Amino acid sequence: MTDPKYGPRDPLPDDQVAAAVAALRAGWTVLDAEPMPAGSDIVYGVTVRDARDRRREAVLKCFRSDGPVDGRSPERFLVEVDLLELVGRETDIPVPEVYGTYRSRDGLPGPAFLMGRLPGEPPLGVAVGGREAAAERLLRESGRLLARVHDLRSFDAFGDLVSRDGGPAVRDGRATWPDRLRDIVDDSLDGLAGTRFAGLEEPLREYADDRFAELDLAADAALLHGDYRPGNLLADPDTGDLTAVLDWGAAQAGDPRYELAWAVREFSGRAPVGSADRERVREAFVDAYEEGRADGFERDAASERRQSFYLAATWLVECRWFDAWWGGADESAREARAERLRENVRELR
Known part of the structure; x- marks a missing residue:
């Protein structure tokens, strides 16, 4: 993602x-x-x-x-x-x-x-160069369309989707969302050995164990795009109107709120938690998303706690795949991002 x-x-x-x-x-x-x-x-x-x-x-x-x-x-x-x-x-x-x-x-x-091949250019998640109105339209339309994705199909298990005779189906599914999320988290933690993030495995494992014990993570298995980010969208560069949603090959059945955490992170350009850019993107995107969903979410303290855990899970997955995802960047950019991820982990509560 x-x-x-x-x-x-x-x-x-x-x-x-x-x-x-x-x-x-x-x-x-x-x-x-x-x-x-x-x-x-x-x-x-x-x-x-x-x-x-x-x-x-x-x-x-x-x-x-x-x-x-x-x-x-x-x-x-x-x-x-x-x-x-x-x-x-x-x-x-x-x-x-x-x-x-x-x-x-x-x-x-x-x-x-x-x-x-549809027209358009990959859009930015945050407004730059005085194009705030176009960015706002883009964020709201992106949130609305993600809601449409999540309402499109439901499944009886959680996991990666594959093509079967009857259409998309779950491969090697898990019966509950906590079991599926545990697989994602454990695979990522196990993959930190021998990487620049090896020292984070123990505190992250302790943090994850605490959250799995504390939080109510029950969810229905909805269709998730799997990689919903500006790089997989096309938009009119002048108006911010979306012209394409691409790359559906990472689709999953899972908790829509998990994909929402990924989307806010990506559309805000991975801005730090609490920053003005992230909060502005979060409000515009999530408001439009909730308006578009058939069933909305409660925005209470428990919900915020769950979303914080989901965001931490995105950092963990990124640490696991860091060398692949950042392999095209120079070492200074890689190390700057790596240090940001370490800071994110140090700030976990």
Whole structure:
């Protein structure tokens, strides 16, 4: 749910890109192709000529079996297709049209799918350069659309979503949300060994154990986008109007309030707790979210305590995957972020 510096290790040969597009959409010819490196799969922006001799902008996405994300599988990859079609059919959330999908083709990377390329630019979560009105619209629209996602489907278990014959389904699900969250927390804690955050494991484990014992974490299993952040949205740069919600391949069934904690963190640019930027983003985003939800949340002391724990869980996950997520930054930027995370842990109550 943050900005991984992944991407294809080597670009595909031009003939493979052209053959994959042709296999996905008969009669379409690739005019130009450019790798899009910010993702855990092989992704290309392609300009094509369709069967009616019209130019189109599209995105080719192929599964990478040696990708950097744990738990990736063809079924996990293809759930994005299920969700793009479901969301496009049943909501007003702007998503790309899926042009074609295949599970396997001899000599080609697969599974793969081809989708439309929507206009817009990745938006900023905080207002800069006097564009506060556009930023406010963006935040409120982002919150409203996330509410639509969370109301779209419910599940009978908690966990990662995969593609099944009947659509998105939970893989290796847990019966309760606390069990699922415990898995996320324990996996992250176990992964700190040998990292620059190894010294945080003991205090974080103690903190997490206390919160699991103290808090009521019961929740219904709702559809979560899984990576809802400005980097996975497109917006009109002048108005702040959203033009696309992208990258549904990390979808989960979980507590919507957990994703809300991630969203506020990302849309505020990971601003410190209590800062003016974070509080402004939090109010605009969460207010619009609550207005859009069929069932709202209580904003009481217990709710705030739970959200604080969820925010701490986001820091823990980031520590676990720090080298992957920050691998593209220079060491000074990495260490500045690492120190901010250490300070966050020291301030936990």
